[in-house]
Amino acid sequence: MSDEKNIRTGLIVKSIGGLYSVESPDGILYDCVPRGVFRKDKKVLCVGDRVSFNDDKVITEIHQRKNYLIRPPLANMDQLIFVVSMCEPSPNLTLLDKFIAIAEYKNIVPVVVLTKVDLDSFENIFSIYTKAGIKILIVDYDDIKTIQAVKELLKGKISAFTGNTGVGKSTLLNAIDDRFGIPTGEISKKLGRGKHTTRHAQLYKLDNGGYIADTPGFSTFETNKYDIIQKEKLSDCFVEFSDFSGECMFKDCSHTKEKGCAVVEAVREGKISASRHESYCRMYEEAKNIKDWEHR
8 A cells, every 4th residue: 555645536427437637736547446444434436626645546535515416416615506498398397496406505606607598588587597596607609708607606616417308418518618518418309308318427627717517307206306595594595585585574484475475575576586486385295295204
């Protein structure tokens, strides 16, 4: 075993099977394997982890994470960028709101990027998320400035693109930097959804010091694999509620339909988008049905 003084640190940028590509601070890539004890201790390595490794290219330590997503396994994310297409596939705002809530719960900055804006109107969605205080960008491939705006957003950060298959994540990544050459898929006319083209999580290094992960698309059936948010903590994940929740008549207000709820009143007055509140109410009902053991 190598001497402890030869320990290096680095960032896991790719994981295939049991082999991990670790980038050192000087930009050199090392193909490493984890210590056997990690499996015994049920320690899971994933893309985004900062680790220590020795001259034998054995990962000896996983540094403390600031956050962790279960599926796909990603650690230490600064921001989650939700790519939403205006059609093919059509926007699913309930699903989008679920993942924004999970990002907030994990202390990851959520950002919404709209694609295929030339094929359908985007003003309503833009209004909903702007009102909610969530950063939203519009991508038009005929306007290079919109691509540059996304690239600037990624500068110096570890970010992940996510969204349903077919919304254009890989296309956008290739537009940001054509060195990636990430395969893109056609929309399946028969199934109404995209073909899977991304097979594993990987961090792509940008020339502005940022990293971006392209991840497999998700479906409505996978949301609970990311995390379970208790109903008592759910309202904190809808940031626009915070301006009103302290004014509710009851301290234990669920913000769903109670008399004297300032959040419900804000929805009636148009200060909170009705679609966002509807998503919250659906998530609250789901959270009520989660058993105690599922939170453990």
